[in-house]
Amino acid sequence: MFGLTSNLCSNALTPNPLHRMPIQPISAADVLHRLSDYDAIIDARSPGEFALDHLPGAQNWPSLTNEQRVEVGTLYKQVGSFDAKKLGAAYVAQNAAQHILTHVQDKPKGWRPLLYCWRGGNRSGAQATILAAIGLRVGLIEGGYKAFRAAMVADLPLQVSRLSFRVVAGPTGVGKTHILHALAAQGHQVLDLEALANHRSSVLGLAPGEQQPSQKHFEMKLWQALCALDAKRPVYVESESKRVGNVTVPESLIVAMRASPVWRIDMALDARVRLLMRDYAHFVDEQDLFTSRLDSLVALLGHQVIDAWKAAVAAGHIDEVVQELLERHYDPRYFESMARNFAHYAQAPVITVADESLAAMQQAAVTLSAPT
Numbered sequence: 001m002f003g004l005t006s007n008l009c010s011n012a013l014t015p016n017p018l019h020r021m022p023i024q025p026i027s028a029a030d031v032l033h034r035l036s037d038y039d040a041i042i043d044a045r046s047p048g049e050f051a052l053d054h055l056p057g058a059q060n061w062p063s064l065t066n067e068q069r070v071e072v073g074t075l076y077k078q079v080g081s082f083d084a085k086k087l088g089a090a091y092v093a094q095n096a097a098q099h100i101l102t103h104v105q106d107k108p109k110g111w112r113p114l115l116y117c118w119r120g121g122n123r124s125g126a127q128a129t130i131l132a133a134i135g136l137r138v139g140l141i142e143g144g145y146k147a148f149r150a151a152m153v154a155d156l157p158l159q160v161s162r163l164s165f166r167v168v169a170g171p172t173g174v175g176k177t178h179i180l181h182a183l184a185a186q187g188h189q190v191l192d193l194e195a196l197a198n199h200r201s202s203v204l205g206l207a208p209g210e211q212q213p214s215q216k217h218f219e220m221k222l223w224q225a226l227c228a229l230d231a232k233r234p235v236y237v238e239s240e241s242k243r244v245g246n247v248t249v250p251e252s253l254i255v256a257m258r259a260s261p262v263w264r265i266d267m268a269l270d271a272r273v274r275l276l277m278r279d280y281a282h283f284v285d286e287q288d289l290f291t292s293r294l295d296s297l298v299a300l301l302g303h304q305v306i307d308a309w310k311a312a313v314a315a316g317h318i319d320e321v322v323q324e325l326l327e328r329h330y331d332p333r334y335f336e337s338m339a340r341n342f343a344h345y346a347q348a349p350v351i352t353v354a355d356e357s358l359a360a361m362q363q364a365a366v367t368l369s370a371p372t
Contacts, residue, residue: 023125025141026139026142027142028148032155038112038113039107039113042115044123046063046066046069053216063126065095068088093126104131112137117145118145119144152223153219159226165237165257165260166236167237167239168368169238169262169263169264169348171272172330172334173276174266174353175265175361177200191225191226197212197245197247198245201240212246219250236369239338239342260344263351264351266352273323274356
């Protein structure tokens with residue numbers, strides 16, 4: 001960005017009076033499954049870039065703050081590159097000094113950091129040069145975050161293809177997420193897409209005050225979760241649609257899930273209502289929030305239905321509204337989608353959950369995971 005480390009990677013292994021240890025450039029493809037070789041992954045981009053997505057376990061040591069990045073970019077456009085580089089160099093040096101004081105003073109000589117920035121290596125290269133001058137063995141990702149993401153996106157379908165999935169299906173409110181949690185507690189492998197997306201995959205799925213990850217960070221988290229799974233053991237996953245809130249599940253995973261064996265979970269309607277009232281207690285306590293979410297269904301169900309539901313909520317009959325939501329909205333769409341998209345849904349064994357208790361969920365998990 002500022003021309004501080006021109007030809008950094010090509011000259012990285014040449015002795016340099018600025019540092020005792022050579023900077024070690026490494027390709028994104030090579031580092032993809034070797035992140036654990038390093039003691040720290042350092043992202044030198046701005047906090048705003050870091051928030052959108054970053055490598056698994058990365059720490060943010062910004063070479064420029066969000067405000068500094070805007071200031072330098074504006075100077076570049078309005079005045080010229082030379083003045084922008086001078087200001088940028090001053091900020092980078094100032095920020096690097098603070099990172100050294102804050103993060104490096106307690107590190108031993110053998111500490112191995114891996115650095116990256118967006119693409120060109122200038123921001124990460126400036127910090128890498130200083131760390132190498134101290135005497136640390138510094139790795140630098142060639143092509144930065146952009147190259148790593150490209151390698152990750154290419155690797156994600158390969159991670160999917162090596163795994164065997166078992167799909168936990170069933171309409172809203174039968175406790176699929178609770179059953180996944182019970183399976184995990186019992187030592188089985190689980191891929192919890194809703195947890196990765198921070199969304200319960202429905203109109204009411206985003207909890208108040210919560211935010212979903214960006215699409216890119218969802219994919220990074222998903223890739224990391226897939227890499228950690230053992231291909232010799234089955235992976236239990238919920239029968240999600242292509243979208244979980246505002247993020248999209250990669251096509252390779254959707255295709256694999258839809259071709260996988262399915263187990264259908266069933267529960268009595270009254271127990272489902274009680275479970276949803278418990279799981280979504282924040283909507284029971286904040287009824288205005290609940291009724292505001294209902295507005296998103298006007299296009300599907302019409303004003304008359306939604307207005308009637310709002311009146312019922314105001315009268316204290318929220319459980320009746322939840323039941324009608326299941327019967328008139330969630331269930332018809334869910335059963336139609338499952339029959340259309342999941343190849344083994346019609347032949348899937350049915351597991352009936354006795355009630356909404358956690359003990360019943362745990363028993364369903366035992367039944368589901370029993371050898372066939």
